[in-house]
Amino acid sequence: MIDLYYWPTPNGRKVTILLEETGLPYRVVPLNIGRGDQFTEEFLKLNPNHRMPAIVDHDPTGGGAPIGIFESGAIMMYLAEKAGKFWPQTLREKYEVTQWVIWQMANQGPKLGECGHFRRLGDTQGDQSYAVRRFTDEANRLYGVLNNRLYDRRYIAGDEYSIADMISYPWSVGWKAQGQDISEFKYFKRWFDEMRARPAVERGMAVGADLSDDPAKLPPEELERRKKILYNQRARPAPEK
Missing domain, CATH: 1.20.1050.10 (Glutathione S-transferase Yfyf (Class Pi); Chain A, domain 2)
Structure with missing residues (x-):
C-alpha cells in the first residue's frame, strides 16, 4: 500500500493520475496546505521542503523498510518504475x-x-x-x-x-x-x-474534490492567516545542537 500525502492541486493530481493509470493500491492522507499541515514535525521528517505531495511505499520492490519520497517528479519516476509502465527503461x-x-x-x-x-x-x-x-x-x-x-x-x-x-x-x-x-x-x-x-x-483529477475549502465561507482573519502561510514563508530555523 502507498500512502499519498495529498491536497487537490496540480502537483498532487499528477500523482493521482499516475496511480489511477497503474492501478497501484494507494491511500490518500489529506494534507491541508491552507491550514498548515505541511509544517508539522511528522511531515517534515518525510519532506524537509514542507511541500506536498509525498508518498510512503509500505511494500517497496525487493522488500525491506517503507520508502518515503518527496517531489512530484521523483514520485512519478518511482511509481512508474515500480509498476513497470509509462517510463521506458531503454x-x-x-x-x-x-x-x-x-x-x-x-x-x-x-x-x-x-x-x-x-x-x-x-x-x-x-x-x-x-x-x-x-x-x-x-x-x-x-x-x-x-x-x-x-x-x-x-x-x-x-x-x-x-x-x-x-x-x-x-x-x-x-x-x-x-x-x-x-x-x-x-x-x-x-x-x-x-x-x-x-x-x-x-x-x-477528481481525487480529493471534496477536500478543498470554499474561501467564501472562511472569515477574513482566517483568509489572511492562510495567505501568510502560503505566500510569505521564510527560512525555518535549524535545530540547535
Missing part, C-alpha cells in the same frame, strides 16, 4: 521521457504557478502589471513549446503515453486563469482533449 526512450519530466518541474509548473499567483493578486499589493505581463507571456511561451513539440507526435515524449504527459496535464487545465487561449495552439489542444478524455485521468 536508454534513448528513458531520457526522452525524463527530460520532459524535468522540463515540467523546472519550467511549466513554477512559471504557470507564478502566472496564476500574480494574476490572482491584482493590485492588492501595489502595481503588479510587470509581473502579470512577465509570467503571462512566459506561460504563452511554454504552451508554444508544447504545441511545437506535439505537432508531429501523439504524446510529449513520442508515440507512447508516459509520465511526461501525466505530469504536464494538470497544470494546463488552468489555461484560462493563466490568461491563455488554447485554441491558438491546435496541436496542444488535440493532446489536451485526448488527455482529458482518458478515464484514469478523469479519476485522478
Whole structure:
C-alpha cells in the first residue's frame, strides 16, 4: 500500500493520475496546505521542503523498510518504475521521457504557478502589471513549446503515453486563469482533449474534490492567516545542537 500525502492541486493530481493509470493500491492522507499541515514535525521528517505531495511505499520492490519520497517528479519516476509502465527503461526512450519530466518541474509548473499567483493578486499589493505581463507571456511561451513539440507526435515524449504527459496535464487545465487561449495552439489542444478524455485521468483529477475549502465561507482573519502561510514563508530555523 502507498500512502499519498495529498491536497487537490496540480502537483498532487499528477500523482493521482499516475496511480489511477497503474492501478497501484494507494491511500490518500489529506494534507491541508491552507491550514498548515505541511509544517508539522511528522511531515517534515518525510519532506524537509514542507511541500506536498509525498508518498510512503509500505511494500517497496525487493522488500525491506517503507520508502518515503518527496517531489512530484521523483514520485512519478518511482511509481512508474515500480509498476513497470509509462517510463521506458531503454536508454534513448528513458531520457526522452525524463527530460520532459524535468522540463515540467523546472519550467511549466513554477512559471504557470507564478502566472496564476500574480494574476490572482491584482493590485492588492501595489502595481503588479510587470509581473502579470512577465509570467503571462512566459506561460504563452511554454504552451508554444508544447504545441511545437506535439505537432508531429501523439504524446510529449513520442508515440507512447508516459509520465511526461501525466505530469504536464494538470497544470494546463488552468489555461484560462493563466490568461491563455488554447485554441491558438491546435496541436496542444488535440493532446489536451485526448488527455482529458482518458478515464484514469478523469479519476485522478477528481481525487480529493471534496477536500478543498470554499474561501467564501472562511472569515477574513482566517483568509489572511492562510495567505501568510502560503505566500510569505521564510527560512525555518535549524535545530540547535
